[in-house]
Amino acid sequence: MARTSSGLHERLLASALRLFVSRGFRGTSLADIAADVGCSKASLLYHFSNKEAILTELLMPVGNEVFDLDARLAELDGEEAAVTAIQSFVGITLRFRREIKLLFDNLADVSCLPDLGVEAIDGIRDRLIDAVAGRSTDPRDRIAASIALGGIFATGAADLPYDDRTLREALLTGALRTLGLGPDRAGLDSELGKN
Amino acid sequence: MARTSSGLHERLLASALRLFVSRGFRGTSLADIAADVGCSKASLLYHFSNKEAILTELLMPVGNEVFDLDARLAELDGEEAAVTAIQSFVGITLRFRREIKLLFDNLADVSCLPDLGVEAIDGIRDRLIDAVAGRSTDPRDRIAASIALGGIFATGAADLPYDDRTLREALLTGALRTLGLGPDRAGLDSELGKN
DNA sequence: ACGGTAACTGTCCGAACGGTCAGATCTGAC
DNA sequence: GTCAGATCTGACCGTTCGGACAGTTACCGT
Numbered sequence: 306m307a308r309t310s311s312g313l314h315e316r317l318l319a320s321a322l323r324l325f326v327s328r329g330f331r332g333t334s335l336a337d338i339a340a341d342v343g344c345s346k347a348s349l350l351y352h353f354s355n356k357e358a359i360l361t362e363l364l365m366p367v368g369n370e371v372f373d374l375d376a377r378l379a380e381l382d383g384e385e386a387a388v389t390a391i392q393s394f395v396g397i398t399l400r401f402r403r404e405i406k407l408l409f410d411n412l413a414d415v416s417c418l419p420d421l422g423v424e425a426i427d428g429i430r431d432r433l434i435d436a437v438a439g440r441s442t443d444p445r446d447r448i449a450a451s452i453a454l455g456g457i458f459a460t461g462a463a464d465l466p467y468d469d470r471t472l473r474e475a476l477l478t479g480a481l482r483t484l485g486l487g488p489d490r491a492g493l494d495s496e497l498g499k500n
Numbered sequence: 501m502a503r504t505s506s507g508l509h510e511r512l513l514a515s516a517l518r519l520f521v522s523r524g525f526r527g528t529s530l531a532d533i534a535a536d537v538g539c540s541k542a543s544l545l546y547h548f549s550n551k552e553a554i555l556t557e558l559l560m561p562v563g564n565e566v567f568d569l570d571a572r573l574a575e576l577d578g579e580e581a582a583v584t585a586i587q588s589f590v591g592i593t594l595r596f597r598r599e600i601k602l603l604f605d606n607l608a609d610v611s612c613l614p615d616l617g618v619e620a621i622d623g624i625r626d627r628l629i630d631a632v633a634g635r636s637t638d639p640r641d642r643i644a645a646s647i648a649l650g651g652i653f654a655t656g657a658a659d660l661p662y663d664d665r666t667l668r669e670a671l672l673t674g675a676l677r678t679l680g681l682g683p684d685r686a687g688l689d690s691e692l693g694k695n
Numbered sequence: 696a697c698g699g700t701a702a703c704t705g706t707c708c709g710a711a712c713g714g715t716c717a718g719a720t721c722t723g724a725c
Numbered sequence: 726g727t728c729a730g731a732t733c734t735g736a737c738c739g740t741t742c743g744g745a746c747a748g749t750t751a752c753c754g755t
Contacts, residue, residue, distance in 0.1 A: 313732085329608030331526045334712060345734045350714065352732095410608040413524030430658070444662045448655060448670035449677075455654025456647030456678065463625070463646060467639050475643035482644075483651065483678040508702085529742060540704045545744065547702090 314352045316342045321359045326407050330360055330414045361420050364408060367401045368421055375429055378436040387484055390436040391453060395476045398461035399469055409462035430454070437484065446484075453480040509547045511537045516554045521602050525555055525609045556615050559603060562596045563616055570624055573631040582679055585631040586648060590671045593656035594664055604657035625649070632679065641679075648675040 320341040324333040335356060339346040353359045374393045381389055398405050408415055416423035437450035457476055465472070481487070515536040519528040530551060534541040548554045569588045573581055593600050603610055611618035632645035652671055660667070676682070 329612070332608065332612065335714085336712080346713090347715085347735075348733050351734090356713065410611070412607075413527065413605040414608075416605070417524075417527065444666045445670045445673070448660065448662065448667060449674040451655040451658060451660065452648070452651030452671065452674045452678065454651075455658070456649075456651030459650025459654055460643060460646040463650070465643065465646065467643065471639050472643060475640045476647065478640070479644040479647045479678050482680060483647065483674050485677060530744085531742080541743090542705075542745090543703050546704090551743065 330411045383439045386436040387439045406462040453483040525606045578634045581631040582634045601657040648678040
């Protein structure tokens with residue numbers, strides 16, 4: 306039935322994600338993935354043109370979200386750009402935790418990808434830093450922006466034993482504090498009805 | 501002369517570091533390293549028992565420093581532990597920038613190492629977070645600690661075009677601000693005669 | 696001079712792995 | 726039923742790579 310065949314593609318993606326995250330991209334062979342879902346390696350290569358294509362397809366959703374964010378940020382400036390960037394980046398990081406871990410743990414391999422190559426990643430990173438720094442050129446602001454973004458990235462990749470709500474709030478306030486943008490605690494507390 | 505033979509070991513390490521950083525650990529073959537220094541692959545394997553041993557020896561200095569830091573922190577508590585941890589971690593990160601980048605880009609491979617395996621890394625990370633969080637168990641404090649440490653780590657790995665002095669100062673103030681330990685700006689500014 | 700040890704190398708090997716291909720099977724439309 | 730196209734597979738291939746090994750050279754103490 307069509308269900309089985311079209312479902313195989315998704316099941317292959319799910320297995321690949323799981324295995325890539327636990328054993329790494331290079332540490333996972335096509336045979337591993339095929340065995341995990343119970344199909345042949347040839348069948349796997351019928352659904353994906355090659356191994357890199359699997360990784361690309363796994364990371365595409367995150368890539369698109371970050372790409373969209375990048376476009377939206379282009380029109381913003383100052384504190385508005387910084388806060389929007391941080392909020393959105395935290396959201397993306399939490400929504401794609403496993404993909405973020407995959408990316409975080411396999412940066413060297415992802416950097417060699419044709420679509421999501423190192424130049425794309427570096428470009429996005431630089432523009433994100435630019436936004437988070439509020440378009441400031443002061444090294445201190447840009448380094449603070451790098452800490453905030455890198456910190457969110459790394460924290461998202463490390464699966465800490467906290468629920469999404471806690472993580473979102475703490476990542477947000479932490480990152481904004483890094484930037485010196487003390488989120489008027491009164492406003493946040495009342496919004497979240499906490500403390 | 502003995503100089504040549506004992507120097508080969510160091511030259512191999514230097515080449516391996518350079519190649520690992522630029523092409524990744526898995527993306528660099530033993531033949532690549534040997535060719536880079538101009539010796540045979542067999543000679544390379546005379547100096548290092550296997551490929552992993554090269555990576556281990558490259559990362560050992562950083563590992564030892566972090567290990568020492570971990571031991572020193574065990575006796576500290578509260579804000580003192582946090583500030584000491586951040587200061588030392590910034591120092592280590594800057595002193596071993598290339599090794600940090602190597603580690604950052606090849607986490608999946610390093611995690612499989614026998615000596616510096618995933619359990620060692622995770623253990624160190626957890627204890628560092630504990631110290632940076634000032635031994636607090638509040639999720640917000642621990643997540644903030646994770647942001648600070650991850651941010652320093654990621655920023656050190658990304659070779660931003662700033663000199664060590666600028667980076668050290670900005671990393672320090674940024675990370676401490678993340679923790680809510682606003683280094684009384686007046687004191688710092690006057691100390692550095694800035695602004 | 697000589698013997699031993701450290702440094703070094705050419706050659707070979709086995710295993711792993713990504714990828715190809717010709718064909719088998721299945722499915723749905725007519 | 727039959728045909729076309731999609732799906733799936735076993736078998737096979739070429740390459741790459743880490744590593745083993747036997748043998749050679751250089752060095753050094755005696």
